[in-house]
Amino acid sequence: xxxxxxxxxxxxxxxxxxxxxxxxVGFDDSTPGTHAGRGLIHVHREAESLVEAIxxxxxxxxxxxxxVVALEDEDLVSLKTVAERVGRTYESVRLLAHGKxxxxxxxxxxxxxxxxxxxxxATADWFRQxxxxxxxxxxxxxxxxxxxxxxxxxALGIDLTPLVxxxxx
Numbered sequence: 001x002x003x004x005x006x007x008x009x010x011x012x013x014x015x016x017x018x019x020x021x022x023x024x025v026g027f028d029d030s031t032p033g034t035h036a037g038r039g040l041i042h043v044h045r046e047a048e049s050l051v052e053a054i055x056x057x058x059x060x061x062x063x064x065x066x067x068v069v070a071l072e073d074e075d076l077v078s079l080k081t082v083a084e085r086v087g088r089t090y091e092s093v094r095l096l097a098h099g100k101x102x103x104x105x106x107x108x109x110x111x112x113x114x115x116x117x118x119x120x121x122a123t124a125d126w127f128r129q130x131x132x133x134x135x136x137x138x139x140x141x142x143x144x145x146x147x148x149x150x151x152x153x154x155a156l157g158i159d160l161t162p163l164v165x166x167x168x169x
Contacts, residue, residue: 001046004053006144007072010039010061011155018064026060039066050143058151069155075145076110076117085124086133103130121145 013034014022022032022041031042041061047053058068077085083093095101097109097116107122121142127133154160 001048004045004047004050005043006050006054007040007042008057008061008068009070009072010041011067011069013037013039014066018066021064022060022066025063026056027064030057040072050140051147054143054147067155068151070152071144071148073141073144073148075120075141075148077120077123079109079116079118082118082120082123085120086127086131086135105130119145 014032019032022030027041027043029044029046031044033040033042041057043053043057045053045057047056054071061068079093079097080090082088082097083090086093092101094116097106097118099106105126107118107126110117124133124135127135150160
């Protein structure tokens with residue numbers, strides 16, 4: 001068993017009585033709280049793997065009458081942050097991201113009013129594969145990012161059951 005630390009977001013802020021329920025169902029290893037009206041729990045869980053820790057936390061939350069709607073991770077980053085992490089200029093990364101330079105296949109970007117975000121885990125892997133760039137993106141970051149995406153999809157009411165066979169492939 002190894003210790004795993006991460007933060008989850010609940011579907012609502014706990015009431016005073018619900019803090020006791022959270023403790024009783026298994027969050028005695030964690031620190032619950034609120035931020036901007038949302039319930040959150042800083043988890044310190046012993047488990048065989050990070051995935052097992054996340055699953056046990058989600059099950060404990062359900063037993064307490066909550067739903068985990070997200071995990072805190074630092075996967076979405078700006079192109080400026082990517083440039084800093086890989087030692088390139090912003091313009092170089094921007095051109096790569098928009099397919100105007102490089103080998104193509106840059107991880108998908110999410111753009112809005114003057115901003116662009118990318119998955120750091122996917123981008124770090126892309127730079128490693130295409131340029132041999134030694135950047136930090138580890139299994140923990142990828143696991144947290146993937147779990148966060150799944151939890152957010154579930155919170156939106158998306159039925160993930162058809163994806164279960166894909167997990168075994």
